[in-house]
Amino acid sequence: MTERLAATPSGIATAAHILREGGLVAFGTETVYGLGGDATQPAAVARIFEAKNRPRFNPLISHFASAEAAFTQVQANPLALKLAEAFWPGPLTLVLPRTPDSTVSDLAADGLSSLAVRVPRGDAVLALLEAVGRPVAAPSANRSGRISPSDASHVLEELEGRIDAVLDTGPCTVGLESTVLDLTDPSRPCLLRPGGIPVEALEVLCGPLAYPETNADTAPLSPGRMLSHYAPSLPVRLNATSISPQEGLLAFGPTPLPDAVVTWNLSPTGNLEEAAARLFSGLRFLDSQQATFELTGLAVQPIPTQGLGLAIQDRLRRAAAPRPTDADKP
Template sequence: MRTERLATDPASISRAAALLRAGGLVAFPTETVYGLGARADDGTAAARIFEAKGRPSGNPLIVHVPDAAAAQALVETWPPVADRLAAAFWPGPLTMIFARRADRIADVVTACGPTVAVRVPAHPVARALLQAVALPIAAPSANRSTEISPTTAEHVWKALAGRIDALLDSGPCERGIESTILDVTTSPPTLLRPGSIPAHAIAAIVPLRDRSGAIVAPHLRASAPGSHARHYAPRTRVLLTHPEQVRATVDALVAQGLRTATLEHGRTTEAGAHAELLPSDPVAYGAELYAALHRLQDSACDVLVIADVPEEPGWEAIRDRLRRASAPSDENP
């Protein structure tokens, strides 16, 4: 398959919208990561997402719409709490899970479940595309399943060129960490995936239930998109360690003849032949994380040593991604 690499001018947006309406796959930027889009109302089109990504069929997809009114058209019940959350965080990196209308969304999108995950992205290109296509668009991250999420068009091209119809290239994503996912079918809402909007910011708007932390087996329907134990992971083996133990860990690995790379934050480092140093602020760290992981994965090292991050508010989404990136690969083959 030939993949078109498009700009983000009006003609390119129109071309991408036409491809989507015809059942094609189009990767496009959001404020978090690049998404891989297909019609959410067309089971054949949406099934192509799973094929292109190698994604398990039991892992549901997030549906993107241009505004809250379009979201309401997809759901069976719109609880009052959703109005407060939408007013506070949409457009933006918040995904809400609702009881779905079965006649509006293809079963493959929801893994045949009774709920649908919906968000209204803030990125101007994503919003222009959704307005142009005038359809709900299912769009997980535009990467191969369980691997590092893409925050640049080059990341998408490397993973999916030849597997999708088009890529809208809008440069780097602003935030880098995926959307926060809340289940609003429960009272109070339940946090299913920490993300770009921290839990304490949501709790300031509505009461919030902590997520259970239960691991969902790969062959079962996941409770939310991207909630399997191993996700967002480099192909390189990952070791998560205390910041003060990075040097010793690297030395021990080198003594075994292993090539190492390191990812640290907040201070100068000389650990390893390939090293990335990220900011000590969680928002800035999150914006740079996936791009750093892509660079380190491409360094052809045997082991990636990552310094763990603080157990403090604002870091929960980062901790979640690092723990799943370092989970044993046999948990989600």
């Protein structure tokens, strides 16, 4: 039985105790709900992988209550300090070299010499992290490869009975995972994952960013780099300009495709921030309508590329990627 905790001082204290004792607690951030475990305890990190059915070679982001706490685990360069001052707390993850005395387990970092760290935004989550007093590894609180949760009820739909508790902090305001920026070579900042911080805002401080290609044969350097990820059970068709009677429609803008049997409009006004916040809820809703409307797939209208559109497109490309077969799974 998974306990649902209110985001009160008592609920936060209970959640912190569970985490320090090696248990798993899902909690809301400004991006999505994370599935937290004490990053310094390998057994707790292993429980995260088990609860999510997550591939072992995908490293986890460690969360902290402050930049000062995060920078005890990684070697911060001047650019990292500048970005942290500008965007933390907030939806930005920095990948930096681990310090020699880092207490984050090798399992959380997948044995890499680097570590992904961030300071999330939200009074309740920061209070929780402060109370834990240790790095908290927290991938999205869903089964691996499935739709990320933006509400406590989404967490319970997938992980009820598999984790100890969920700290209900309400709906996520951003609704899209953090931007992941690799600063292990500060002369070449590299965008590993678009997310809640638009690229244009980062480039004001960083200059042009590098964009590595995802290689299906290579273990990812950061979370969210799996080719098939954020996937509903139905196949996803991108940039749709027409729709079949067997497809649900993920629309965007004031003119959704006509004749869809069921539609979720990310933003009728074409607002990309609204679209990002509603993306995972929309995929989850349409997937739930499969039996009702006898759907065989989902069609997605084109999304602009500017601002948060890049991050939205990244998630949708991964949702539409070929799914691994049972023989391919580790």
